[in-house]
Amino acid sequence: MADLREVLDKLLAQVQKPARYLGNEWNAVHKEHDSVAVRAVIAFPDLYEVGMSNLGWKVLYEAVNREEDLLLERVFAPAGDMEALMRRWGVPLFALESARPVKEFDVLGFSLQYELSYTNVLNMLDLAGLPLYSSRRQEGPLIIGGGPCAFNPEPLAPFFDLFLLGDGEEALPELLRAWAELTREHSGNRREILAALSRREGVYVPSLYRPLYRGKVFQGMERLDERAPERVRKRVVRDLDRAPFPCAPIVPYTGIVHDRAALELFRGCGRGCRFCQAGIVYRPVRRRSPERLKEMARELLQATGYEELSLVSLSSSDYPEIDALVRDLAAESPVEKLRISLPSLRLDAFSGALADQIRQERRGSLTFAPEAGTERLRRIIRKEIDEGDLYRAVGSAVEAGWKQFKFYFMIGLPGETERDVEGIADLVRRLLDHFAGKKERLRISVSVATFVPKPHTPFQWEPQLELSRVKERQRLLKAAFKGLRSVELSYHDAEASFLEAVFARGDRLLAPVLERAWRSGCRFDGWTEQFSLERWRAAFQEEKIHPESYAYRRYAYEEPLPWDHLSPGVKKEALLREHRRAWEEAQRHGGE
């Protein structure tokens, strides 16, 4: 089939933000399809504005496209208006760069960042004209997935041919070539090809494993093919200085969520917050050298024309000599009026010098994540900061001219009591009092998320706080913040967090629920205005699944978990030890 440009031209006249679907942005890579051995598409199951703000797939875009024999194009979830037109006019999901149907590519890879994007994954497969279930696809593109959710992809398992665990910049180009080779060797016999691929590090082929159940209780995984490993180990890139990085990333036309140049300082995080999945799955900490970073920054700014450079990592201020790095980046900038920003700041690693260096940003707000309102609870979750750190960090920032602050907290954390919830308001109040003498009052916004137990974390055995009690605590919080002027309180949709918990620790029994929910119209579940728990409840009911048994369950240590056969490189015993320590902390400091 030729490309779809002619018909798209008609469709684009009728949709909101047609610039999402053009595919010819600055630095987009256009290769001749006939000139390469493997054609792949990376799919991001959310809107363009969200997907284009993510760094992960851009690393892969660079890693694959710099290889002459490989090609990687992009596709995002079409917005509702575009989807309706595509379905009406029979236009299949197409890759942006070539406007060719996704179905015609060799490999379609989904970036799995967030559980609430799963209905979009199914919708995109369907829009592409592909059968949803992997068992029904003997031809057409290989469907693969990667990203943090690949560490427990069980609810998606029947829809995917394979998942790639861990860093993809080396693994993906290798996999694409292996796929092409094996396809020739086995003349397209999918089962054989997949079995052969499963021997590669980081490759998880779900069809080679069968979950065992007693009733609806998971009993463990049975391996169906000897070639597949008992435990799939993630891929790790050892030397980031030599790994590919998108120094000439695509620059969108239309405004997106994070419209700036992103520079990844390091991968992994040396802290050990017990709720944090990223802290585990991105291990170990691997830093780029200051020399390499400066070189990358120069290339990035010259190739994009961006005026803002964002230093991204799980906890960027933990970079050794971050002050010096920021100073050098500013001094050696090839563009004028460069703004440097750090999206995530550690309260105990935020210095006056750093505050000064990123002062151009002081018009905006500075973000810190104390996570819990009391010292006791912070110890339980191992967020090792104290109130002194908070005063020091905010003090440095105020000195440097900042007036607006944003704080992230969580409620529903293991061991949390109502006192801890009120403690959030108390902490903010004390902070305001502490800085009351200043001419201008601090403006603070407090954003409160609901704790979601995630696989491969020390809290993976913990139940989520029941929805009704989460809502109670949100009310409590609201009451506690009453009278705190100049503070803006917001919290995440508790119902969406409930569904996130169900799918985060989900197993394959959830796949039919997912399909049903999608068929009943669920899309963009991460978007509050589109999310409907009612529709989801109906889907669970029809499949006779109790979502509560996933979200609220406290797993026993000896119980097999649906993700035990997938390894992020941290032993289960280590997680278990950390979990025990959390409870020892709780007992030492009283509480529930």
Next chain:
Amino acid sequence: MAESDPRIKMRFQFVKGDELKYISHLDTMRLLLRGLRRGAFPLVFSQGYHPHPLLGLSPPLPLGVTSEAEYGEILLREAVPPGEFMRRLNGCLPGGLQLVRAAEADLSEPPLMAVINAALYRAFPEGEEGREALEEGIRRLLERKEIPVIRKRQGKKPSRVDLRPHIFAIRVAGEEEPCLELLLRTGSSGGASPGEILRELPGKEGADGQLPWRLHRAGLYIYRDGFLREPM
């Protein structure tokens, strides 16, 4: 206010092709600014917390319309020969948006946005359309003393506007395949978009709210005392 003394006001004309007809005015602005940064031009920045280069553009081109006559002006700290300016900037811009002319303008000249007040559009009907039918449609449209429409803008109350005074002229043109030429008021003192006018043509409503015309902006002008003058 600029923070350093500008030396040069560079004016340029650019074309917007099919590839980029779906990017908005704001997107076009962003694209040019990033092109200017990629080209490392000596830009003059505004003062204040959020310094930005001083770039001005001609009145917005409606979404979905191609153009051969868009204009921009940018303040530069140092002199750059117009030819080099055009070459270097074109190298930093995609094929769908390219400069075709550049020239220094006097710093005291008023901004383009303030003086451009007329736009010439060509509308090509999709499918077969007889010259007579088009002429008859225009005649009936221009006979109307008032062409009231309701404008809905995001986040604003719908307002009632009379399009008739915004039409300077409409005629049938084109040798083999007929097209319409519309000369409409545009710019800061109000105006009409070609889509609004064409929707009022009898018999050309189009299905699915889709406009059965391919639209192109052929010129932007300063229209005064019955004379059309090109901005540069």
